[in-house]
Amino acid sequence: MTVESIVTDPSLRMALETSKQAREQAIALLDLSSGYSSTNEPSREIQLQISKQQKILLAYLAQLRGSHRDAHVGARETKALTAEARQEVDRLHLQLQNLYYEQRYLQGEISACESYDHKYLQLPLIPVEQFLAEHPEHSDADEVALTIARIDHEHAIRLALEEQRQGLLKKKQGLIADNKKRKDDLANLDKDLEKFIDAAKPIQKTFEKVV
Structure with missing residues (x-):
């Protein structure tokens, strides 16, 4: 089972895709700059490519930070909604219990009335x-x-x-x-x-x- 099949939320799927692209971009940047050292500086063209790849990587990272922030805010909102929903469920459950109690009480009253020895009889x-x-x-x-x-x-x-x-x-x-x-x-x-x-x-x- 893949991660894509587990995660169904569109925003999270987009974050995973951005993370994947950032990872691939980081690997590509490492591959591009790994053949050079302080004594063996790359050419001007290679430096421009490295700079371009760094900007792309930074853009991916910025997008990831934004997705992380949105996910964090969404998680807090989801927790708040879940808490409200739980309170509503608890309230409805209590109301249902009260209705069951009232139903049993009314059934008892009806039975008492039906079995009561009325004077008019x-x-x-x-x-x-x-x-x-x-x-x-x-x-x-x-x-x-x-x-x-x-x-x-x-x-x-x-x-x-x-x-x-x-x-x-x-x-x-x-x-x-x-x-x-x-x-x-x-x-x-x-x-x-x-x-x-x-x-x-x-x-x-x-x-x-x-x-």
């Missing part, structure tokens, strides 16, 4: 068939709406019965008051009779003496 509601026969306007209602309508119907009936009970209670209280008044009148009459009898005793004794 103990109400003596009339059968559905009878209710629909008496109130056909609810024939298309769903189960929840139909149950609410039946409860409202039962509530209305109980209110009417309570009103009747209150009326009968008032009537009963009126009858009790009348009976009490009659008892009081009878008691007063008894007292008056006793007084009359007591007052008539002397007269009775007088008649007895005459006889």
Whole structure:
């Protein structure tokens, strides 16, 4: 596996290519200047070629330094983006965990509601068939709406019965008051009779003496 097959980033591939060219240029420059020494100076033409090759090498090196600087900046930016992405992933993971917890909580609440012994189930509601026969306007209602309508119907009936009970209670209280008044009148009459009898005793004794 070659380096070119591993590195896919265009800027890094360009840096590798520049590095390769700089290496080849450095080798060529060494080959060109290796045959000369301080005592055996090259000709003017060779010196111009060496100078030209040095400039090319320096250009490659400058390009490499720029690529290195860009790669360093890009690496820092990539690290920053990676850190931000990691924070976002952590935030989403925490949010997902919270959603799982909320889901389990809601499922528990739903199960509790479904198994709860609702008081309305103990109400003596009339059968559905009878209710629909008496109130056909609810024939298309769903189960929840139909149950609410039946409860409202039962509530209305109980209110009417309570009103009747209150009326009968008032009537009963009126009858009790009348009976009490009659008892009081009878008691007063008894007292008056006793007084009359007591007052008539002397007269009775007088008649007895005459006889």
